Amino acid sequence: MGNFDERRQDIKTRALLRSYGRFIDTLGGRYISAGDVGTGADDLDVIGERTAHVVGRSAAAGGSGNSGPMTALGVYQSLRAAATSTWGTPDLTNRVIGVEGVGKVGSELIALLVRAGANVIATDVDVEAVRAVAARFPSIVVCDDVLDAELDVYAPCALGATVTVASTDRMTASIVCGAANNQLRTADVGQYLHSKGVLWVPDYVANAGGLIQVAGEKDGVDAQWVRHRVERIYDTVLSILDRSRSDSVPPGEAADRIAGARLRLERNGV
Structure with missing residues (x-):
């Protein structure tokens, strides 16, 4: 059972x-x-x-197991791409990253970030989850609200709708990239982030690693194939950010345009 x-x-x-x-x-x-x-x-x-x-x-x-690690890997690769676009390098050494939510995805993301040399600040409403992640990673800093800290990156990995006009005005981060679904409280927040010079990686791209894993499970592919596809999220995010710059639109709109074009090709059997 x-x-x-x-x-x-x-x-x-x-x-x-x-x-x-x-x-x-x-x-x-x-x-x-x-x-x-x-x-x-x-x-x-x-x-x-x-x-x-x-x-x-x-x-x-007969399944592929916990999708948390692959979801976290996709977020990590997305974050590296955003860092490349913002700072000219994917190196996260000494970057201050606030992880909001330390559950099955957030905790695995922290593992990747610590290994990469980032300085991690973490929070969660679940006290036991915070204690567990702090014991696992003694170097991280635990706080009540990561947006109170001076951040390079804000990584929302809990529930959605935490990115608002008000939270954007509070944050010091140059990048927003996390695993949470529906991160923007309203659609216009994407434009507001863009106008403030904050790079937001669209949530449905950043957290696609878990979906890639379970789609691979359905199609019967092996774990190596899945990992390779998840690691390629880095290239996908770079292409979205290139499109964002070339079209002078927020990354979310650029991602929607790319996805829409692919869906139209699929409907037309191309």
């Missing part, structure tokens, strides 16, 4: 997850479920007892 997380039984029970799996199965593959905040490989194993349309399961259940 795996190591199903029995905590929070009031909202996440084995029966509920199995019921969810049965519902997914009625969609006949039109929707494929995966992990997100509050769910992990063990939960997905339980869902997979009732449907084949689920990815991110444990290796024991």
